[in-house]
Amino acid sequence: MAGHTRPLRILLAKLGMDTHTVGVTVIAHALREAGMEVIFTGLKxxxxxxxxxxxxxxxxxxxxxxxxxxxxxxxxxLAQLLREAGAGDKLLLAGGVIPEEDRPLLEQAGVDRIFTMGSDTREIVDYLNQWWSRQPGSPD
Ligand code: B12
Structure with a gap:
């Protein structure tokens, strides 16, 4: 996390009536283990x-x-709401069961990266660490 005096902060969330909690729990654990600050909104x-x-x-x-x-x-x-609020610079990730044919639509809409079933959590941690190291250092 060179250049940063604080750890990366990530919000994890589940939208709508989706109650599959295993994947998000695994991701939250892996990112916390890697030193990131994880906030989980909960379901619905x-x-x-x-x-x-x-x-x-x-x-x-x-x-x-x-x-x-x-x-x-x-x-x-969600991507549109973030942009409208002036928060379009936040990295937007999605994971779970996302058919290949949905990728172009989601990427065009502003989803930066998609990690589907079977993704190695080390790959996700590496991706985030690399992205974070490219961001300007934060004074706080
Ligand atoms: C366990 C399970 C359940 C459990 C969930 C228990 C729980 N508390 O989580 C129960 C039995 C409750 C359940 C219910 C249902 N399920 Co279900 N379920 C599954 C199953 C078998 C495994 C999901 C799982 O836990 N995987 C393990 C975790 C570790 O993997 P993961 O979530 O994919 O996460 C990985 C990646 O995707 C990624 N990732 C995930 N999230 C995120 C987030 C970020 C930010 C990042 C970076 C990465 C990331 O990283 C993880 C590590 O690799 C899948 C089939 C499957 N093989 O996926 C079906 C599946 C998801 N279920 C399905 C369905 C249809 C249902 C029901 C509608 C069934 C019904 N008729 O009632 C309900 C819906 C409930 C609801 N309202 O959401 C379908 C969904 C189809 C679709 N989306 O088109 C699937 C795909 C089964 C199938 N082949 O049809 N289910």
């Missing part, structure tokens, strides 16, 4: 709730875990 969030929490908590990254469909609507909504 709306895109507006997640955008508001991301801004209030002043996170660097927003990560959505989605296994029960609906992501082609909710993720573009």
């Amino acid at each position: 969030q709306t895109p507006a709730m997640v955008a508001a929490a991301a801004i209030q908590e002043d996170v660097d990254v927003v990560g959505i875990s989605t296994l029960s469909a609906g992501h082609t609507r909710s993720l573009p909504q």
Whole structure:
């Protein structure tokens, strides 16, 4: 985390009625183990709730875990809400059950990276550490 005097802060969230909790728990644990500050919103969030929490908590990254469909609507909504709030610079990640054919739509809408079923948590940690090391150092 060269150049930074504080750890990366990430908000993890689950949208809508999706109650699959294993993946998000695994990710939260792996990122905490790697020294990141992890905030989990809990279940049944709306895109507006997640955008508001991301801004209030002043996170660097927003990560959505989605296994029960609906992501082609909710993720573009979330990306749009973040941009409208002037928070479009936050890294937006998604993981879970996301069909290959949905990727172009999500990427165009502003999802920066998608990690689907079977992703190695070390790959996710490495990706975040590399992204964080490219961000300007923060004075706080
Ligand atoms: C366990 C399970 C359940 C459990 C969940 C228990 C719990 N508390 O989590 C129960 C039995 C409750 C359940 C219910 C249902 N399930 Co279910 N379930 C599964 C199953 C078998 C495994 C999911 C899992 O835990 N995987 C292990 C974790 C570690 O993997 P993961 O979540 O994918 O996470 C990894 C990556 O995706 C990624 N990742 C995930 N999130 C994030 C977030 C970020 C930020 C990042 C970076 C990475 C990341 O990193 C993780 C590590 O590699 C999957 C099938 C499957 N193979 O995925 C079906 C599956 C997800 N379920 C499915 C369905 C349909 C349902 C039900 C609708 C069934 C029903 N008719 O009732 C309900 C829906 C409940 C709801 N409202 O959401 C479908 C979804 C289909 C779809 N999306 O199109 C699947 C794919 C089964 C199938 N093949 O049809 N389910």
